[in-house]
Amino acid sequence: MVERLGERFDREQERFVEEWKSFLRFPTVGADPTHHPDCADCAAWLRDHLAGIGLQAETLETTRLPAVYAEHRTGRDAPTILFYGHYDVQPADPIEAWTTPPFEPHLRNGRLYARGAEDNKGQLFAFLKAVELLLADHQLDLNLKIIIEGEEESGSHGLSDRLDAWQERLAADILMVADTGTVADGTPTIVMGLRGMLHLAVSLRGPSHDLHSGLHGGLALNPVSELARLLATLFAADGSIAVQGFYDGIQPPTPVERELIQRTSFDPAAYAASIGMPPVAGETRFAPLERLGFRPALDINGFSGGNAESMKTVIPATAKACLTARLAAGQDPERCLQAICDHLQAHTPEAMALTISNAGSAGPGFRIDPESAPVELARNVLTAMTGGDPVYHWEGASIPIIPALAAASGAAPLLVGFGHEDDHIHAPDESYSIAQFKRGFLYATNLLVAAARLHRDDLT
């Protein structure tokens, strides 16, 4: 079947790419309110597209950005798969660093370049094309539910708020997600856990207005200098996070997990070549793969104060920064967020005002049982597709809604995607190759066919 499917894909490729481009042209930066109309337009386009391929489709209002829901019901008591994806994308700045504009998709050397080309529009669209083909061939012999939200990159708060109300609608056996990567391009990878996330923005106000740094330097506290000092206190000299209570509750790897990590190769030199620096950050007493999958991290994602472009001799009135932390399974996101806020407040100079905004937890970290039935199913499908055993990987990223969505739907998460470091997701010149897209399409088709052959009881 794989052979035949590959040919089918090749015949349809040109159309698939044109439709994928249409999807990418919506600048769906969910974190930026000026793009909220684009998000609504994209959700409507997606609903129509899903209806067009033969699903029952609708847009669902959330408390924030709309989600798109679609389903297919088979006549029998077959397994139900809930597919989750997101149509929102990261901001595209710095725009000037893009070779072609981020929302004008451009195909070159077999790769499609655009913001969202991979994350997550490309990956989810490959899944949709698999569904389209199976529906056209009357081969989709299970129950399929699709939920595509617009706030994955900004905390999934809108969908989160609706999960209680939508529990019945979303009930399923397997929660399929195509929003992860592979340890090497072409190496099938099952992601066995993701880190949780919390986010906050901090602003430090000093003087009531920008001051001349000569007339006030040495008297007036400088918000830029003080914010640098304040943020530096979050980190200990050994690379760990110096916030009291932050590490509480972390679940160390189980013996099975530890064996699987040790089986996964990590080449520091290859890593350094791919990102331009060696893996020397964080708690270096843990091996890199353990640090990434089983330990938290705290990053200042942005800092801005005064004028860093040209010489301007002021003490600016304010400085601000955005921070996110990635959380290991077992850490309580709300408690971690509170601990960071308390630390920042405690270290703020008395003469200054600290404002914390957009503070929230997007969800906890989680891990998947390597011996669970959906993982076994995916392993068999990937082995049949590629002839080799897939790698089990704890990749460090977050899909904030997954634990809550798994709980609400009663479904076991199954994370298989075909992204790769070269895709530069979240960065300028994001891209996804036709080859990766095709792998996603083939995997999804085979997985859906294989899952239809199982009995629901096999999945528990």
Add this chain to the structure above:
Amino acid sequence: MVERLGERFDREQERFVEEWKSFLRFPTVGADPTHHPDCADCAAWLRDHLAGIGLQAETLETTRLPAVYAEHRTGRDAPTILFYGHYDVQPADPIEAWTTPPFEPHLRNGRLYARGAEDNKGQLFAFLKAVELLLADHQLDLNLKIIIEGEEESGSHGLSDRLDAWQERLAADILMVADTGTVADGTPTIVMGLRGMLHLAVSLRGPSHDLHSGLHGGLALNPVSELARLLATLFAADGSIAVQGFYDGIQPPTPVERELIQRTSFDPAAYAASIGMPPVAGETRFAPLERLGFRPALDINGFSGGNAESMKTVIPATAKACLTARLAAGQDPERCLQAICDHLQAHTPEAMALTISNAGSAGPGFRIDPESAPVELARNVLTAMTGGDPVYHWEGASIPIIPALAAASGAAPLLVGFGHEDDHIHAPDESYSIAQFKRGFLYATNLLVAAARLHRDDLT
């Protein structure tokens, strides 16, 4: 004469303000190369204006931005005054914080609002109007030389490079500068010293491209976090500067200076009210006025890295900052700059690349002998004008070229200006009141008349 002069000013005020506005409309941001054509246009306008009031005027090319030179020679062996000013202004950002656009001067409530309204276009224009009046009345009975440069806000490098060549042209007895402030609005103030300055821009490069902070957080060093840590190492916990050798050579106040500082009142509560925070920065073991006038300061004037506006979960490839230090008399600017660069290099993580650019010393700090003849002359003029003794003040700002210009011209610096904290120089909504402009005009007129009565020997 003051009375009569005041009436003259009032009659001419409307025309003066219109001309002052024309001067302010040139967006002469010397630090920004895109504004260099505006600087050249402004220099040409200024040359024509000076010629129009009866001076021999020309623009002089420097190695960078042009300077404007004008002179008036009297027939006799009278004192020679060299007046120094600058037509360049600070950058106007943040533009959105201005009530009216920075380069569209707007008069309201007796104040003219524009970038440069005070610093230095307003102050120097009041001097030029005094010269115009004296020339029209054939009362300018001394030798006057005027040099107005375009790089005061970015280090005066162009003029500096020319000083050796222009030594004869600039030779004078008194170096008059109208680019300083008053300790309180309306309190005549003679500035007795200025701090020197050095400047540098730093950029920290980490990964070769922006990274997804989930896929790399805890492995890849974050340039924003590391730059915050690196810059924080410049400061000790007690508020002093933690750079080895930085404080070397500082000249403490002389007994006469110490007595004068102690006579100057400094009200921490009034200071706090005027800038919105108490004077708690820096080396707090020194009294505020000593800290400002006799001790150095180091400020991060700008910091930028990643996206601080909205949630963007990246580890950016680079982060950058601009810094300036104000130097006390006795500190060697080049050595201080080297000490800071060495410190930054030594504290940069091995896996990252630090680039230092725009590093330079704009000039050393200096102090003026409180008992010198030009100071005595100004004291007499200000006392006659206002009926009270002027305050002697060490204000903390820098006019980088002054020590070198004093040395090249052989003239003794005399710093009297009428700026005030409320003018918000270097900040949004910079303004200068008609009342302040008038004081500058009256002082200049009286000073030029009084100086003409002296013999050159009285001034040494």
